[in-house]
Amino acid sequence: MSRIPTLADLGDVRGKRVLVRTDFNVPMENGEITDDFRIRAALPTINWLTERGAQVVTCSHLGRPKGQPNPKYSMDAVRARLAELAPGVELLENLRFDPGEEANDPAFVAKLIDGIDLYVDDAFGACHRAHASIVGPPRTLPSAMGLLLQKEVEVLLGLRNNPKHPFVAVLGGSKISDKLGVVDALLKVVDSLVVGGAMCFTFLAALGNPIGDSLFEADQVDTCKRLLDESAASGKTIHLPDDIVGLDAAGNFATFGRRLPDGAKGFDIGPGTAAAFSDVIMDARTVFWNGPMGMFEDPRFAAGTRTVAQAMADTKAFTVVGGGDSAAALAQFHLDTEVDHVSTGGGASLELLELGDLPGLEALRGAPNA
Ligand code: ADP
Numbered sequence: 584m585s586r587i588p589t590l591a592d593l594g595d596v597r598g599k600r601v602l603v604r605t606d607f608n609v610p611m612e613n614g615e616i617t618d619d620f621r622i623r624a625a626l627p628t629i630n631w632l633t634e635r636g637a638q639v640v641t642c643s644h645l646g647r648p649k650g651q652p653n654p655k656y657s658m659d660a661v662r663a664r665l666a667e668l669a670p671g672v673e674l675l676e677n678l679r680f681d682p683g684e685e686a687n688d689p690a691f692v693a694k695l696i697d698g699i700d701l702y703v704d705d706a707f708g709a710c711h712r713a714h715a716s717i718v719g720p721p722r723t724l725p726s727a728m729g730l731l732l733q734k735e736v737e738v739l740l741g742l743r744n745n746p747k748h749p750f751v752a753v754l755g756g757s758k759i760s761d762k763l764g765v766v767d768a769l770l771k772v773v774d775s776l777v778v779g780g781a782m783c784f785t786f787l788a789a790l791g792n793p794i795g796d797s798l799f800e801a802d803q804v805d806t807c808k809r810l811l812d813e814s815a816a817s818g819k820t821i822h823l824p825d826d827i828v829g830l831d832a833a834g835n836f837a838t839f840g841r842r843l844p845d846g847a848k849g850f851d852i853g854p855g856t857a858a859a860f861s862d863v864i865m866d867a868r869t870v871f872w873n874g875p876m877g878m879f880e881d882p883r884f885a886a887g888t889r890t891v892a893q894a895m896a897d898t899k900a901f902t903v904v905g906g907g908d909s910a911a912a913l914a915q916f917h918l919d920t921e922v923d924h925v926s927t928g929g930g931a932s933l934e935l936l937e938l939g940d941l942p943g944l945e946a947l948r949g950a951p952n953a
């Protein structure tokens with residue numbers, strides 16, 4: 584595996600136009616940015632370049648406009664925030680307004696790098712996709728990973744290759760089938776797995792528990808059964824909730840055990856489960872957390888995520904959090920500075936943990952200056 588070039592490998596950047604692929608896919612509500620974490624996270628790389636006399640041109644996708652211009656996904660709000668944080672830095676229009684981005688069309692790559700001298704990839708959150716802006720420019724331009732991407736790679740490959748044990752992975756959120764894929768790989772490196780969020784209901788159903796009308800993926804039940812069997816056989820524990828908080832069939836707030844009545848919906852782990860999960864986190868030496876424990880955007884269902892976030896802050900373990908919503912939850916509880924690393928990539932962090940490489944990293948290793 585040849586080296587991934589770093590910023591220093593770009594040589595003298597003075598007077599050069601540098602295309603920086605950033606991940607400015609920020610959460611938005613009614614045209615306003617609700618959390619600018621991803622913009623602030625790109626500043627060290629942008630400043631490194633501008634301080635050395637480069638002209639920085641940033642580019643990103645935002646949401647899923649599906650290959651067509653759509654004012655709902657315009658970069659205007661991001662551009663305005665970027666102008667406050669990094670005056671004079673350019674930002675191209677949403678990359679996904681052009682179908683060539685996701686199709687990795689060479690004509691779109693040519694358009695992107697027209698007038699550009701150097702390329703920097705700092706979009707960890709998009710590195711698991713072989714899209715034009717990620718894999719195209721390094722084919723011809725001297726390239727580098729930005730400081731954010733470099734840190735992400737160091738931390739996540741460190742987790743994968745030599746974690747301190749006990750190593751615990753805490754999984755939740757709603758992208759169930761996306762995340763189940765990584766459980767296999769995680770079970771090879773972790774000592775135990777803690778499962779909350781919507782994800783737990785497919786596991787609970789696999790154990791034969793009725794789950795009411797909670798979110799679950801019927802076609803993943805067999806996968807969950809196999810994972811439970813395999814983990815038991817290899818002496819690894821998959822911790823599942825013993826109590827659940829949600830709404831009963833009449834729509835009233837209710838606390839349940841592992842078995843949910845007909846029509847009930849589980850929206851958070853219960854207080855007993857939250858305490859048990861905290862204990863596992865407190866006893867660990869490495870913790871990776873991806874996915875909120877419940878529908879934390881609704882204050883009635885935020886307690887489980889808050890308790891786990893507090894344990895992440897309090898434990899002596901090396902703590903890494905991945906996932907846009909998980910990071911937003913941490914920030915909401917003002918605990919984002921209390922963990923060791925908040926990853927800017929959800930899917931990308933899982934895929935790097937799973938496979939040990941990403942299309943974006945492979946592309947950088949093939950750059951002319953690598
Ligand atoms: P991340 O962005 O951290 O990777 P996901 O995108 O997978 O996490 O999931 C985040 C979403 O999961 C949140 O919007 C949250 O409301 C939702 N969620 C968590 N638990 C539940 C649940 N029990 N039922 C429905 N939605 C849930």
Ligand code: MG
Pocket residue numbers: 906907908929
């Ligand atoms: Mg998410």
